[in-house]
Amino acid sequence: MNHSAKIAWDDTVLPFQLDASDIRGRVARLDGVLEQVLAQHDYPPMIEGLIAEMALLTAMIGQSMNTRWKLSLQVRGDGPIRMIATDYYSAPKDGAPAQIRAYASFDRETINLNTDPMTQFGKGYFALMVDQGQDMAPYQGVTPLAGGSLASCAEAYFAQSEQLPTRFSLTFGQSQVPGEDAHWRAGGIMLQHMPKASPSVTGEGGSGEDGLLDAADLLSDDESENWVRANALLDTVEDIELIGPTVTPTDLLVRLFHEEQPRVYDAQPIKFGCTCSDDRVRQSLSIYSAKDIATMTTEEGIVTADCQFCGAHYEFDPATLGFEAKDGGA
Known part of the structure; x- marks a missing residue:
């Protein structure tokens, strides 16, 4: 594979749907987006890997939620890694x-x-936050960290806050071909049971880690059979298939789920993008008094922001x- 020649997918x-299983999903492939996201900072490989995983989750979740403006994911902790944050701006x-952007604090x-x-x-x-734009109330859902990956945290979030059985299979890492520099590449599949009007959830806690809800707590017997079957098929996927330098997303779906009758929709392109601007910084500082602004002013007599x-x-x-x-900031 020639990294300089962009692969079509x-x-x-x-987006896709498994008609025989009442399950929807997403296949995502990120390459140049990750390079641009990570090029903005000098992160160690561990942090780069977490951002790659978070960006992949953000791409699939953001596209699946049909937000009008922005979806944000954050993982915060009290340890050496303080935060991984991503934003997804709808087309x-x-x-x-x-557009996707991301950064880490550690x-x-x-x-x-x-x-x-x-x-x-x-x-x-x-945490998952949805901002639908002006005159719309934002939404935020928060769940404890669970499992051994950011993907498992996202699965736990959807089970608790949305009561939607959700599964992610992801792979990411540095790829290198002779004569070219190593670069990050990521690929993954998201499965999600179609929403129900009245999920069958009791108030007695779930069967997951620390009493969190699990897919088995949310599905009837028939639905559970479909969910277990689709997950068993997903378990057969190989990392090289997820990364996908030679396997197209549609071919991958046929390989994994041909008996589940996969139906695909139009693919959503993703790019790196940031919405920061002079005006947005001014707006964020508009709540402060002149006295507050004075405390932010440097010895050179300016206020800086990065x-x-x-x-x-x-x-x-x-x-x-x-x-x-x-002068009103003009």
């Missing part, structure tokens, strides 16, 4: 790419880069900031 999310029109002095990454979060939570997602640097005259700005 790279940086896309393919402005059919055929246009959705303590370089105390992090152990030679152990299981999930142990470095300590105690914390997984975007954690893309690294953009902004400098402002403090007199133009805050709700007491002399």
Whole structure:
């Protein structure tokens, strides 16, 4: 594979449905998007791997939720890794790419880069937030960290907050071909049982880790049979098939689920993108008084701001900031 020649299905999310099982899903492949996300920072490989996993989850979840504007995922902890954050911006029109951005916050002095990454979060939570834009109330759901991966945290979130049995099979890592630099590549499949009007959930806790709900707690016998069968088929997938340099998403679905009658829809292209701007920074500072702005002013007499997602640097005259700005920030 020539990394310089983009593969047609790279940086896309393919929606599908298994008609025989009442299950929907997504196949995602990320390549150039990850390169651009990670190029904004100098992260150690452990952190890069977590961002690759989180970006892959974000691409599939964001596309499946049909948000009007933005979906955000965050994992926060009290350990050396403080936060992994991603944003998914919906495509402005059919055929246009959705946008993803991501960053991590961690303590370089105390992090152990030679152990299981999930142990470095300590105690914390997984959060999903949906912002539908102006004049729409935002939504946020939070669940405890569960399992040994970010994917398992996302599965636990959907079981608790949405009561939707959900499964992710992901793979990601650095790929290299002779004569080219190593680069990150990721691929995965998301399965999700179709929503029901009245999930059969009791208030007695679930059968999952620490009493969290599990798929078995949410499905009837017939539904459970379909879910178990589809998951058993997904268990046969190989990493090289998920990464997909030679196996197209449609071919992969036929290999895995041909008896489940897979039906595919239009693929969603994905690109790296950041929404930061001079105006947005000014707006975020508009709630502060002149006294507050003064505390942010450097010895050089300017206020600076850096975007954690893309690294953009902004400098402002403090007199133009805050709700007491002399000229309204023009």
